Structures are given as C-alpha cells and as structure tokens.
Amino acid sequence: MATSPETTKLERYNSYLRRVNNTKLLAASSKLLFRATLLIALVLVFVFTINYPPIGGDGNFLNAPMHTPNFLSAAFYGSGASWEKQVRHSSTPRRPNGFSVLVTGAAGFVGTHCSLALKKRGDGVLGLDNFNSYYDPSLKRARQKLLSRHQIFLVEADLNDTPMLNKLFDIVPFTHVLHLAAQAGVRYAMQNPQSYVASNIAGFVNLLEVAKAANPQPAIVWASSSSVYGLNKENPFSERDRTDQPASLYAATKKAGEEIAHTYNHIYGLSLTGLRFFTVYGPWGRPDMAYFFFTKDILQGKEISIYKTPEGKEVARDFTYIDDVVKGCLGALDTAQKSTGSGGQKHGPAQLRVYNLGNTSPVPVGRLVSILEGLLGVKANKRVITMPRNGDVPYTHANVTLAHKDFGYKPTTDLAAGLRKFVKWYVGYYGVQPRVKKENDVELPAPESSHA
C-alpha cells in the first residue's frame, strides 16, 4: 500500500508521542515500584531481626518445623512493668530458705508436676516453655492453666532465646534450674532430627552459657534419659554401665548432654545433676507415649501394635509413675550443692552427678495392655509385630541404689495403681464414657462402639 510522505510524518510523530507517554508512565510506575520494594524490604528486615536474633546464620530452626520459636512475642511482651512483676512474684519463695527455681519445659508432662510440687512446699517457681507442636499444644495450654491457678507464671520462650534468658536471670537470682525442656520421643528423631539438635544440644548449651555467667550461678538439675543405655547388655542398668551405644539420635543427644554437663562443671564450676528417667507415665502425660495412645486407640476400637523382639521375646519397660519421679527430682534439687563459680569464673571443684530414676520392675508391654483393658472395660484389638529398628530398645530396668543412697529415692507406685490414676484423669480430661471402674466395681459392660 502506498502512503504519502505526509501520512508517514504524522504517523512517526504519533508514534513518537506514544513512546514519550510510555516512558513517562514507565518512569512514574518504576518510582512507585521502587518505593514499594523498599518498604517491603524494610518490613522484612524488621520482622526477621526480631524473630531470629541470637542464632544468625544457624539454619537449625528453619529445618525444624516443630521449633518455630516465637521470639516476636518474647521480645515484645517480655518487657514492661506488669510482666516483670509476674516474673518476680512467681519466682519468690514463700518459705524460709526456699528455692527460686527456673523450670524449663514447665508446660510439659514432668515439668508441670514438678512445678506444682515445688510451689506447694513454698519454693518460688518460674516456668519457661516454647509450646511447640510436637504433640497437641492444647494439652500444654491446659497444663499452663493449671499452673496459673497455683500462681505459677510461665514465660513463653525458646531455650535458644538468649536475650530472654539473660533478662530472666537479670530479674531473678535463681538458686536452681530444673531443666526439663527437650525434644523428647525416640521414633520422631528419624522424621525431624534437627529438632533434637536444636533443643537438646544447642538449647542446653545456651542455657548453660547463661547460667555460668549469672551471679549467683544456679545449681542445675536436668533430665537425661534411660535411653543412654542403648544397647547395653547389663541388667539392671547401673550408672557405671556403658552408655556409648545409643540406639537413637534422641539417646545420642541426651548422652551428649551428659558430656556437655561435664565440660561446664569442669570449666565453670557449675553444679550439675543429670537424671536418667525410665518411661515416666501418669495423669497429664504425653500423647506420644504407648500407654497414652493405647488408651485412646483401645477406647476407639482401633488396632494396637505390640512389639516383640527379633528373638520373639516380649518388649518390657521399667514404667515409672510420675509422683515417684517428682520425688526424685525434688530429692536431687535438695541435695544439689551450690555452684562454685561466679561471673563466668570457676573458684573450686563443683558437684557433678548422674542418677537413674526408675521403678526397678520391668513390665512386658502385653501386661500393660491387659491392665488397660481391665481399667477401661474394653477388649483391645491387638497385633503383635516384630519391633522395627526405629530407636526403641527391647528392655529397660533401673538400678536405683545410688539415688536411694543419696536422697532416699524409693518408687512406691506399681503399674496397675499408676495406670488407674492415669485412666481416671484421661476419661475426665477428654470426657470419655464409660466411667473408669472403681476399685470394687463388678464387671462393667463394654460400650457398644468398642468392637469393629
């Protein structure tokens, strides 16, 4: 098509105008884009500094979905006069020469029971817990409510939150730390190994770093585990037996904790007592443990798996009732000597101890199930399978001679009596029917829905 020079000129001019307008528009929008980007970047920088201050460059938390430490809340709410007043009030002892105890993992099973027992006898107790979702956090919240009814304040923070720990030690001259916060559970370590490293190793070291620098240095009692005995063949398990063959990463991190405790005792004069708990159970217990989920599954008519060893033997555990463990924890606190250092300097040798806290009477898991069947009035739908190699050990049995000698530890609750109390709590807490059989009740009919 032929075009006159005029039209061409005009078209060129028009296209020139269009280009100019486009450039203007582009300039304007790019300015806007630049400002928006800057704003977003600033907001992101702000949020990240607040959320991840003390462990910059350490990717552990990012790999550990169970440990999304809420440093935002710690940094924001962990200040102010009324917050500080609660911290002081909760940790002030109400008896002469009473302790002032920081209980880590206080929203946990053992932590809740120990906090209540300490408070009851007049010690000051301050709780710390990150409320992670390894198991149903609503159970941790319910325990927190129970604690707050007894004037125990719980700080929601992670063990790795150094500024928060420093702040607590600035406000309160803790005489003792009962360190129970940890990533527990043997099997979950294969799914989320980093969460064990973050809490049981990094978190423990962080706590020890703050404690060693504190004035006064507190005495520390902390939870190790019977799992450190791993593939040990001695029976019963005694403290001097070998613990260098852990069968799970959980066990390895607890063993590491015992060695780290040695180091901090040696270098800084921290008084440190490790307690090797043996399968603790009872009211307010942990939903990830067999006695707990067996109860749930039996009531729902679901099949439960009972492990046997590759040699066809029954798996057995030295089940220890919570009240006995609490007495052991308090006994360890009462006999703990003062740390000898101050301001990060050692001034003399300090106490370093390790104790078994067990029941001294292993029970086959099949027997556990028949006790539960009796208490619930429901027949279990059982399947016996060979134990997979998932970190569990076939057998545990505690020798508690040492704890008995040093602080009179003597377990008094057998599995049937302890499970009765657990089941009573369970049906009450979850509002389950039928009611638990009373001591003298004759047969209760099984509920209609219990069999598939």
Ligand SMILES: NC(=O)c1ccc[n+]([C@@H]2O[C@H](COP(=O)([O-])OP(=O)(O)OC[C@H]3O[C@@H](n4cnc5c(N)ncnc54)[C@H](O)[C@@H]3O)[C@@H](O)[C@H]2O)c1
């Ligand atoms: N229950 C047992 O049979 C048993 C046996 C051997 C050892 N233990 C040890 O005893 C201690 C208490 O066990 P439990 O049964 O009460 O377990 P639990 O899981 O009920 O309690 C641990 C608590 O610590 C908190 N926590 C975990 N990581 C944290 C972190 N990084 N910062 C702050 N809080 C954190 C959790 O939210 C939880 O509430 C643990 O150290 C556990 O390893 C328990």
Ligand SMILES: *[C@@H]1O[C@H](CO)[C@@H](O)[C@H](O)[C@H]1NC(C)=O
């Ligand atoms: C139990 O441990 C004590 C040391 O605390 C030891 O003397 C004793 O021999 C142990 N008993 C058994 C049966 O292993």
